[in-house]
Amino acid sequence: MSGQKPLGLYVHVPFCAGKCPYCDFYSLRGDEAIRARYAAKIMTEMERYAGLPVDTVYFGGGTPNLLGAETLGALLAHIFATFSVAEDAEITLEANPTRVDGAFFAAVRKAGFNRLSMGVQSADPKELAFLGREHSPVQAARAFSDARVGGFDNISLDLMLALPGQTWETLARSVDFCARLGPEHLSAYLLKVEPGTAFAQRGVEPLDSDAAAELYLLLTERLEQLGYRQYEISNYAQPGRAGRHNLHYWRDEEYLGFGSAAHSFYQGRRFHCPRDLDGFLRGAPPVSDGTGGDFAEFALLNLRLTRGLRRADCRERYGAAGEHAFARVLQNAQKCPPALYRADGEQLSLTPEGFLVSNALLVRLLDNV
């Protein structure tokens, strides 16, 4: 396997205790027997990639902690036995603040997980109730301190923006709540009302886009003051604590995903397992999403990062054609409002104002590239 760059490895755990009204992820309840079969099937699926080098592992969901520490430990042990996992690999577990305790955190830490991502979403009880979350702010704080005692020194918390009626005052309280806990990393996602969700059926509308934009800019400024540097549209970290797994995605590097609804990018091809638990358990083959890794995709993903698109990276990956394409992106940028991006001859990146209109801006930047 020499010459193969280390991959990111993703495990999707599609089980949740209930369904949050805004959630569009693939998740279902599943009983204990189904969860055990699911874990076993994932282990079998992994074997076809045995020996590949891996430097990040991420268990996402769903609610991975519902598998329990023992099954999570068994899955991770199988990963260690099957892949060539780097000694300093980042190994993340997503967890909700309920149905976890000190013993759980100590056990998964001992099994090898070394980073935790917890969905706090808000510290405002009314906002949490609106989001249909099971936990209270007190439970979130307790889960956080249990995780610290359990040995986790790298924790990320998620916040949600643009909730109907949200103001900077309520959001700032949530930010301060998180800052007092002191996580190494924060993610902040804008509420979207996706078709088919309970929110869509109820006709919920997120905050209007101007108010949401203001919250986003204030949040970014506040987090910078608190020592969390923005490194991606929705992600902020203390120095040296950017999430390495997601960086694989944003740098357009390859990764393997296991489980229903998991996506992969491997040997230049993108593919995914359908959102169908029974199909996955029966061994249904993954669905092709075509080839990946062309320049437009590379640029689009890198421009999500505050470090942006770099001439040197374009040259390294695509040779002279990459440098020419980079030059065309720079020319396109010159036709866009200067407040939306920063550029010199070597690098192009979006400002927070640019991130707010990134969909439209990226179309213009990549025109004819």
Ligand code: SF4
């Ligand atoms: S816990 Fe997460 S994955 Fe599960 S329903 Fe809620 S938002 Fe969706």
